[in-house]
Amino acid sequence: MSLRVAFLRVTIPPLLYSKYKDTKMKIREYFPLGVASGRAFCNREIETQTLNNNIQNGQHTVIVSPRRYGKTSLAQHALQLSNIPYCKVDFFIIVDERTIEKLILSSINTLIGEIFGSTEKILAIMQRYVKKLKPTLSVSANGPKIELSPSASEDPSHNILEALLMLENMLREKKQMAVIFFDEFQEISLVEKRHGIEAAIRSVAQESQQLSFIFSGSNRHLLSSMFEDKKRPLYKLCKKIQLERISKQHYYKHLNTLAKRKWNALLPNDTFESIMTFSECHPYYVNNICEQLWSQSDNLPRPEDVKLVWNWLIKLEKSEVIQELAALSLNQKKIMVAIANGLVTGLTSKDFLNQSSMASSSVIRAIESLVKKDLIILNDDKLSILDPLIKYSLKEMNWV
Ligand SMILES: Nc1ncnc2c1ncn2[C@@H]1O[C@H](COP(=O)(O)OP(=O)(O)OP(=O)(O)O)[C@@H](O)[C@H]1O
Ligand SMILES: [Mg+2]
Incomplete structure (x- = not known):
């Protein structure tokens, strides 16, 4: 039916x-499945205020939450209210360091265009602050525009560092604040294992007076390790906003x-x-x-x-749910089914171990792995399934 x-x-x-x-x-505008803005945006007043205070004070922020809680929406909402020029760099699909470099350079270039106006003036100022990058003036159908080309012989992290420093210096000259919002930022750590780009961003961010950075991404465990692991360049750089429902x-x-x-x-x-x-x-x-x-x-x-x-x-959503669950081990599936059916504590009890034919070490391993995948959460010693639709599907349909 x-x-x-x-x-x-x-x-x-x-x-x-x-x-x-x-x-x-227009119903979709009020209940979007992507970024919520305008009338579709519900509350988040405290978080918006906190983020805007950070921006105004030149502090950097990392927004963390499980998937689809509203990180991107919050950042864009706060930025629109702040009236400070910003650019968003979305690392949703990146395949290598050169793609990261290209995305960052072109966003910086666009931001500079918005702030500084006349292209000839920009070119002259840019040239004062770069050594390896090549700003050039080209003519397109829409009139003259500046291109900011990286040096092919340089490491992408060096080019990114130079572009960020150039932007910071130009902003200082104009006494202008600006924000760079890096979304799906964890993706960088998947293509660039040496952390050179993270180090370049840190070296600019920790000295910046005019630039504020916002970082977010849909894989909170990867993201958290970028900002909370002592060995990583971005350790303790940011104020954290933990977004709840x-x-x-x-x-x-x-x-x-x-x-x-x-x-x-x-x-x-x-x-x-x-x-x-x-x-x-x-x-x-x-x-x-x-x-x-x-x-x-x-x-x-x-x-x-x-x-x-x-x-x-x-x-x-059945096929998507099946796909997500198919990637789990049998033990992980057993844990998911148990939690979905209300067993939120005592998964290492004798009863459950007998019933599930699992050793307690396997239960613990499965739980740790599900938490890492953001499929379950542990709150006040109680486990729960993060996605209500997955929970309901497991409960109602007995697929596993
Ligand atoms: N403040 C809000 N008011 C109403 N709906 C919201 C709000 N914030 C987000 N949403 C809705 O929640 C869903 C997820 O939003 P959004 O894409 O911003 O989240 P996200 O945390 O960035 O997701 P992901 O983890 O996939 O990157 C969307 O349907 C969006 O419209
Ligand atoms: Mg998002």
């Missing part, structure tokens, strides 16, 4: 105030604002509770559920509708 058909079967009283409904509302109380206000725009009424309490229960306040799943509820029904959704959407989502 398709979701749309399922909704037609739900009998819901007609809305009293439908003439006030926001018919122009958005609270139920903040979602209450946010979702009801958007419910009023769509239905000119508040969400029924049991519907709201149902959204929070299935999604466990995980921002990605709140948006996934709400996007369907807001776009499928002309009437206020009821808890049954939330359940229908959730079951539909489970079916939709």
Whole structure:
């Protein structure tokens, strides 16, 4: 049964105030599955304030959280509010050091263009601060532009160091602050094992007066080791923002604002509770559920509708979940199933060891590895599955 058909079967009283409904509302804009901004952005006031204070004080920040909690959204939200020029360098797909170099140089070049205006003036200033990099003026269909070319004979980390120093010096001359936001930053450590680029960034960041850096990425264990391991160049460089899920109380206000725009009424309490229960306040799943509820029904959704959407989502994401679980060892799967079914402590108890035919050392190893993969978390001595959809799938469907 398709979701749309399922909704037609739900009998819901007609809305009293439908003439006030926001018919122009683009649901995806309010519940994006990617970066949340504008009206889609819920709360995060304290985190935004903290990040903006760091930026204003020239302090560097690393934003850490499990996957899809809203790191990128928070950084972009705070940067837009700060009114300080910034560039974002996304290392989502990098294959080697030259790609990293290219991404950083071109972002710096664009940022300089935005701050300094006239290309001829920029060229003259740039040339004062570079030795190996080659800034050149070229003419494109859109008019003159500056290209910042690396020296092919130099190591990428040297070129990056020179470009960052050049930017810092130019900003000092203009008494201008700026921010560089490095997203998916952990990827650097996968292609560059010598940590030369991390060292180049550190040497600029620790002396910088005008530049503030924000680092984030979706693999928090790799990211944390870059900033918390004494042997790594970026050790203790940053203030850390540990991002948690958005609270139920903040979602209450946010979702009801958007419910009023769509239905000119508040969400029924049991519907709201149902959204929070299935999604466990995980921002990605709140948006996934709400996007369907807001776009499928002309009437206020009821808890049954939330359940229908959730079951539909489970079916939709089934192959992804299977793929994620297929990569686990048998012991890791046993642990996941046990936790999903409510065994959140006592996994090394005799009962569980007998029942699962596992040795306690194997249980401990499996738990450590699942924590590292960010599939489970340990909080107040209790284990839980991080992704509510994976948890639900394991519980309901008994796939493993
Ligand atoms: N403040 C917010 N208000 C409402 N929704 C949000 C907020 N922040 C993030 N989201 C939603 O959460 C999901 C993940 O957001 P985002 O991509 O910013 O997270 P992320 O932590 O950077 O993810 P990844 O770990 O994959 O890099 C998206 O659906 C986004 O729209
Ligand atoms: Mg992100």
